[in-house]
Amino acid sequence: MNLKLTNRGTTLIATIIGELDHHSAEHIIQKLDAEMMKSSTKNLIMDFSKVNFMDSSGIGVIIGRYKKIKSLNGKLSITGINDKIRRIFNLSGILKLMPAYENIDEAIKKM
Amino acid sequence: MNPINEVKLEFVSKSCNEAFARVVAAAFVSQIDPNLEELADVKTAVSEAVTNAIIHGYENGNGIVKMNCKLYTNAVEITVIDEGKGIEDIEQARQPMYTSKPEMERSGMGFTVMESFMDEVEVISEVGKGTTVKMYKEFKSVGNQPG
Ligand SMILES: Nc1ncnc2c1ncn2[C@@H]1O[C@H](COP(=O)(O)OP(=O)(O)OP(=O)(O)O)[C@@H](O)[C@H]1O
Ligand SMILES: [Mg+2]
Numbered sequence A: 001m002n003l004k005l006t007n008r009g010t011t012l013i014a015t016i017i018g019e020l021d022h023h024s025a026e027h028i029i030q031k032l033d034a035e036m037m038k039s040s041t042k043n044l045i046m047d048f049s050k051v052n053f054m055d056s057s058g059i060g061v062i063i064g065r066y067k068k069i070k071s072l073n074g075k076l077s078i079t080g081i082n083d084k085i086r087r088i089f090n091l092s093g094i095l096k097l098m099p100a101y102e103n104i105d106e107a108i109k110k111m
Numbered sequence B: 001m002n003p004i005n006e007v008k009l010e011f012v013s014k015s016c017n018e019a020f021a022r023v024v025a026a027a028f029v030s031q032i033d034p035n036l037e038e039l040a041d042v043k044t045a046v047s048e049a050v051t052n053a054i055i056h057g058y059e060n061g062n063g064i065v066k067m068n069c070k071l072y073t074n075a076v077e078i079t080v081i082d083e084g085k086g087i088e089d090i091e092q093a094r095q096p097m098y099t100s101k102p103e104m105e106r107s108g109m110g111f112t113v114m115e116s117f118m119d120e121v122e123v124i125s126e127v128g129k130g131t132t133v134k135m136y137k138e139f140k141s142v143g144n145q146p147g
Helices: A022-036 A056-071 A083-092 A104-110 B017-032 B036-057 B110-117
Strands: A003-008 A011-020 A043-054 A076-079 B005-012 B064-072 B075-082 B120-126 B130-138
Touching (some): A003 A022, A011 A022, A011 A056, A022 A056, A022 B017, A022 B036, A043 A056, A043 A083, A056 A076, A056 A083, A056 B036, A056 B110, A083 B110, B005 B017, B017 B036, B017 B064, B017 B075, B036 B064, B036 B075, B036 B110, B036 B130, B110 B120
Parallel strands (some): A043 A076
Antiparallel strands (some): A003 A011, B064 B075, B075 B130
């Protein structure tokens, strides 16, 4: 299992667990998109606090979900990125598209 | 300078081998005891090159990916080779955000990640013949440990 999904009101929280590469991305996208399509979902939080490896495949996953949630008029926030992962985030510039917070509680408060 | 150690690995182009390849590279490089950040850099760069061979080189079909690693006293050279599709315009391929597969949710950041996590990245490619990506990194922490 490399994805945990929880709902808080209309916000879907997706906690990615372990390694996020091309191999695991396919499974994560499938499960996450199926849940996002449910009518109860408006906003999305992607939590990276339990990710111990990520390459550029992770950037593709985030941009893909960003486009989906935007088309549903919702918002996407990112939480729990460590220094290692942050370097890839910074290279890609995606933090200009969405806010990043320390933890899930903070992201919910600011949603 | 001659390498102090060398390994060669061949594996089929299955996505589950991406993790295998980067763990092998990290374990091999660990012999000269780089720090954790340097190890993570190598893992990420290998993951990018191997993923590209599988997705772009072989377009998720069958093929053999080769990875050769040469270890020096304080550096590593890693070469990832496929005999797949090849790259028409290498300069364009290396541009940040350029991807030929946007529909597959690729972000076009792979080469940019390799370039920023390794010291040197050389790409040799011929359409219809395949692609070789040679990466070199010096470990600043090795040989400079306190005490
Ligand atoms: N081994 C390869 N064989 C054929 N084409 C390649 C190979 N490696 C890279 N390319 C080409 O270079 C482009 C850029 O590669 P890069 O890794 O930077 O981005 P990407 O793989 O498209 O996206 P990302 O790595 O962010 O998921 C690819 O879209 C592809 O067209
Ligand atoms: Mg790539």
